[in-house]
Amino acid sequence: MANRSNNGQQAVMSARFFQKLASGVPGVLFTYWLSADRQSHRYPFVSNQVQTLFGADPSVLNENADSVFSMIHPDDAGAVVDSIQESARTLKPWRYRARLKLKTGNYEWFEAHSEPERQPDGSTIWYGQFHNIQHYKELEQSLRDSEAEFSFQAGFQKLIARLSTEFINLGFGTIDQCIDELLTSIGEFFEVDRAYLYGFSEDYSVMINTHEWCREGVPALIDTQQEVPIEDFHWWHEQIDGMVAGNRVVFIEDVDRLPHEAATERALLQEQGVSSLFCVPIRVRGKVTGFFGVDSLRRRTWREDQADLLIIVSGLLSGALERHRLEEELLNQSIRDPLTGLHNRRYLMPRLDEMLGRSNRRGEKFALAMFDIDHFKRINDSIGHLGGDYILQRFADILLRQTRSMDVVSRFGGEEFIVVFSAVEQGDVPQLVLRILEAVHDERFVFDEQAIAVTVSAGVAGIDEFADSPATPDALISLADHRLYLAKQAGRGCLVDASGTLRI
Structure with a gap:
């Protein structure tokens, strides 16, 4: 009778000892048991951290592990179960990363490490721990983002350098080919659906689509965008005024959400399949002579610096067009009679x-x-x-x-x-x-x-x-x-x- 009492006290003291020991560990210590038929499972031991982090009662988990598995992110749950089954079959250590739902309702990344042991009745017990690795995942994502951003910026600079070289080496009569190459390169780099160049008449009453690139399968608009009267589109006319007077970029994030006064423009853009667009003014000799633009036919998230990047492209175009116009004038002066304007x-x-x-x-x-x-x-x-x-x-x-x-x-x-x-x-x-x-x-x-x-x-x-x-x-x-x-x-x-x- 005395021995049984002593054994009980030792068991209680042992459980308390392990809980106190586990409380000093940042993660969750556990033993996880899976029946031989894979139909039942529980945590014979799990540290109190599981309640602190997830709000799960250890005494409940001692009887059934379902509540822990319900905390796994839906996108990760299937793979976690498969990995446990594989570890039970092979008795290889179980190591896995998954997102778990905290008491706050947020998901964070945890990493588990455990060693399996087969029991005489065919069941399996894992001895291990899992701890929060959210900080490392965020750092990892930050590094990936930084690497991706570096790669993007390097790629953009390389693209601009190549296009600049082409324009610098531009010969007479090749400006159209260079503009087409620029639109193709920019359209593919930014993964848009159309890239185009429009010119304005002297009085800004008419705009003309002079060059256009379209992604494969996207219908071209250039044939329908010749001699387009701007006066017919009052809201768009205000945007043109902003380009001309304030050198402003026109950004339509969502065509469907254009204001009421832009109903005509909204209907036309919807007919063309446009979801969002950027338009950046082109200046030649200080005067806005047209604009460069890109269309997206699908909802997308644009870069925060998208306007700045497109302004760099429009500056390249502006410089090339200005240089080409100057060269044309010089060429005309050399091959035309100044009095009559006829060729000489x-x-x-x-x-x-x-x-x-x-x-x-x-x-x-x-x-x-x-x-x-x-x-x-x-x-x-x-x-x-x-x-x-x-x-x-x-x-x-x-x-x-x-x-x-x-x-x-x-x-x-x-x-x-x-x-x-x-x-x-x-x-x-x-x-x-x-x-x-x-x-x-x-x-x-x-x-x-x-x-x-x-x-x-x-x-x-x-x-x-x-x-x-x-x-x-x-x-x-x-x-x-x-x-x-x-x-x-x-x-x-x-x-x-x-x-x-x-x-x-």
């Missing part, structure tokens, strides 16, 4: 070489007409050089009106002009030239209230006339110039070609 000899001669090459390879026909304003020195002497400039400009206007965009119209020097008629038969050219002579005849030239009589002579040479001799730009021009001289000799105000003299 520097532009004409390479074009003639190109046309001769196509004629040799493909048999393309063309003809050259040289025009000279009759008695131009007499006109200069009578009304002065400003009057002479006026006549030259008016004749240049006539040439542009009477020719096609595919023809090359140039001022060759002084009062001489050359028109190269593309894709024409030799027999059709006289009528084209006579039409120009007739237009000059019908035009009323008045300078300082003084009417001036103006006529023009012309000489024509066709590529067909060089079947037996090599054709060169100089040979064509020389033949046309000789026939122009013959037209002057024939009384002026006429043309001379291979067939002879023709008058209007």
Whole structure:
């Protein structure tokens, strides 16, 4: 009787001893028992920390472990059970990480370590502990986030450097290809669905989609976004004003939540499938000339610095467009006559070489007409050089009106002009030239209230006339110039070609 009492006291003291010992451990110490048939389980011993952390009564867990398993995060629960079953089968140590629900209602990460031991009846007992590793998981996530952010920033800088190099090495005529490459690269990098560039008319009344990239499977909008009147969209017009006056970025986080006054814009964007978008102004020479934008067709979380990153892209675009415009102006100054705006000899001669090459390879026909304003020195002497400039400009206007965009119209020097008629038969050219002579005849030239009589002579040479001799730009021009001289000799105000003299 005394021995039984002593044994009971020792058991109580032993349980108290282990609880006191376990109370000094940050985590939860436990023994976990699983029946041989895997149908019942309990914690023969579990430290009081389980109540402090999770609000679970150790005495209840002594009988049934279900309440602990109910605290496991739903996404982790299945894998935890599987790992215990595997440890019971193989008797390998059980180590696992899972999220457990605290008394506060929040889930935090815990890590368990235990050693299994098979019992004579086929059941299994694990001796171990589990402790909170939330801090380490947060640090781990922070490191991953930092690494991902570093990788993102490095990738963005590398992308901008590559695109900058392409724009720096930009040659004449390749700006469109470079813009297309930029939109493709930016669209794929930010994983958006569309990236595009719009231009504004001078008075900001119209916007035009000039370039567009779309993710595979996303319908293009560029064909429907030409000459779009901004006045029809009042809310959007206010956003444009903000771009122009304040250099502001337009960010629509959720198209469905646009204000009531943007009902028209909301309907259009919903029709286009847009969920959210960014638009960033493009400036050339200090003036907003358009905007660069990206669309997302799905709800997404944008980076907090998304606007800043897109501003860097728009700055790259702005610089490239400004440089290209300057280069175009310089190029135009070098190949255009400053008085009439027509192309000059520097532009004409390479074009003639190109046309001769196509004629040799493909048999393309063309003809050259040289025009000279009759008695131009007499006109200069009578009304002065400003009057002479006026006549030259008016004749240049006539040439542009009477020719096609595919023809090359140039001022060759002084009062001489050359028109190269593309894709024409030799027999059709006289009528084209006579039409120009007739237009000059019908035009009323008045300078300082003084009417001036103006006529023009012309000489024509066709590529067909060089079947037996090599054709060169100089040979064509020389033949046309000789026939122009013959037209002057024939009384002026006429043309001379291979067939002879023709008058209007």
